[in-house]
Amino acid sequence: MEIFTPLTAETIEKLRAGDTVLLSGVIYTARDAAHARMAEALRNKKEPPMDYAGQVVFYAGPCPAPPGKPVGSIGPTTAGRMDAYAPALIAAGLKAMIGKGERSRAVTDAIKAHKGIYFAAVGGVAALLAKCVRSSQRVAYDDLGTEAIHKLTVEKFPLIVATDCTGESVYL
Amino acid sequence: MRTLEASRITKAVAELCIAANVHADPGIREAIRRAYARESVCAAKNALDMIVQNMDAAAGEKMPLCQDTGMVVVFMDVGQDLRIIGNVTDAVHAGVAQGTREGFLRASVVRDPHDRVNTQDNTPAVIHYNLVDGDKIKITVMPKGFGSENKSTVKMLLPSDGMEGVVETVLETVRKAGAAPCPPIIVGVGIGGTMEKAALMAKEALSLDINGENADPHWAAMEKSLLEKINALGIGAAGFGGEATALAVRILTYPTHIAGLPVAVNLGCHVSRHKSAVI
Numbered sequence: 001m002e003i004f005t006p007l008t009a010e011t012i013e014k015l016r017a018g019d020t021v022l023l024s025g026v027i028y029t030a031r032d033a034a035h036a037r038m039a040e041a042l043r044n045k046k047e048p049p050m051d052y053a054g055q056v057v058f059y060a061g062p063c064p065a066p067p068g069k070p071v072g073s074i075g076p077t078t079a080g081r082m083d084a085y086a087p088a089l090i091a092a093g094l095k096a097m098i099g100k101g102e103r104s105r106a107v108t109d110a111i112k113a114h115k116g117i118y119f120a121a122v123g124g125v126a127a128l129l130a131k132c133v134r135s136s137q138r139v140a141y142d143d144l145g146t147e148a149i150h151k152l153t154v155e156k157f158p159l160i161v162a163t164d165c166t167g168e169s170v171y172l
Numbered sequence: 173m174r175t176l177e178a179s180r181i182t183k184a185v186a187e188l189c190i191a192a193n194v195h196a197d198p199g200i201r202e203a204i205r206r207a208y209a210r211e212s213v214c215a216a217k218n219a220l221d222m223i224v225q226n227m228d229a230a231a232g233e234k235m236p237l238c239q240d241t242g243m244v245v246v247f248m249d250v251g252q253d254l255r256i257i258g259n260v261t262d263a264v265h266a267g268v269a270q271g272t273r274e275g276f277l278r279a280s281v282v283r284d285p286h287d288r289v290n291t292q293d294n295t296p297a298v299i300h301y302n303l304v305d306g307d308k309i310k311i312t313v314m315p316k317g318f319g320s321e322n323k324s325t326v327k328m329l330l331p332s333d334g335m336e337g338v339v340e341t342v343l344e345t346v347r348k349a350g351a352a353p354c355p356p357i358i359v360g361v362g363i364g365g366t367m368e369k370a371a372l373m374a375k376e377a378l379s380l381d382i383n384g385e386n387a388d389p390h391w392a393a394m395e396k397s398l399l400e401k402i403n404a405l406g407i408g409a410a411g412f413g414g415e416a417t418a419l420a421v422r423i424l425t426y427p428t429h430i431a432g433l434p435v436a437v438n439l440g441c442h443v444s445r446h447k448s449a450v451i
Contacts, residue, residue: 018215020215020218033288060239061239061240061278061280062239062278063235063236063239063241063276063277063278064276064277064278065276066234066235066276069233069235072235072236072239072276072278073230073235073236073237073238073239073278074239075238075239075240077240077319078319078322078352080352100319100351100352100354100410100411101350101351101352101411102350102351102352102411120351120410120411120412122219122222122223122410123238123319123351123354123410123441124223124226124237124238124317124354124441124442124443125222125223125225125226125237125238126226126235126236126237126238126239127226127229127230127233127235127236127237128222128225128226128229130229130233130235131229144290145279145290145292146239146278146279146280146290147290158222160215160412170215170411170412170413171350171351171411172350172406172407172411172413
């Protein structure tokens, strides 16, 4: 089924671990270095790089865009490295995450408590996933290069529900 | 004595960086197709199909297979009868920078583990030199992604741990790695030598033909039985379950000390990239 951002509570509650979806709309990339800064901003009550409410963060750092393309190859990185930061972002309003691999208990608990969701994308199919990206714009932490926050508009981005809002996981 | 300008090395490394990132290994493609035919778990089968589609997309669009274009590991087998004009190491790094720029590859290297400032050109590479017979250089470029690198291990087993210990070390590494190294993976195993020799052999094992086998029947049998055990773990393609957790296990060994049994396990993702050229 196709789902759209911003994700509504109604959409999230319908989805169960293992469901395949096609996501369309706006998502934001952020990985290790951006998360360290976002966490610091939250701790120090500084201006966040975006309004987290209802948003989707994609754990990814794209390749540079070749001429004529909105983005270079792009795919999920290991979500577990963001586990230390994710619960605070979820508490701040973040609704969904896209990555690959298992999450910690703390992240699963935060997903359950705030009715969030974690999607997995297939890793290592980045030329294929780039075809789903219609536009890309760096919106924060430009100095981080590939690790900057990119605002992406995606169309029918293929995902599987990895942790649903009841805490069930697709992984072993 | 044959002479070679170092700039030739730069050009070769740049071309190999781009080719390795864009063109999938034909052996892996074949193995993915075989795994697809066998797979019965729907989500995993779909992931295997996407992996093949991605190979076509990358080659067609001349884009990298994976956004993690790696920290570049370079094996240099240098003929001892060759004289090189210019600095070889600088030439390799320059080749990585050129390939990264011209191939629109990702800059994924930070200059210091402490301050973590990106070097912006994916340098430096990690270079391993071997002196060999002849007057040529064989260059093998292996862009190594860190989803799989982070899940690799070195363990200093003891002789009393025996082959059971080796098997358990490999299985434990793959089990703990789960979906992160992008299964179906390639498993490189280095057994023997010293700590760093085992690690280096595990890395080199990832550059071997995935459809080949160890020349020694004992180790060839272990490659086969480890692959069966790994594929019974249930992790599956993209971690979505099923049988396709690994495509191959390759083992390299070396004599070791009477007191030791070093084992290193280096995981490679399903796009495990390596390309060689002789100049």
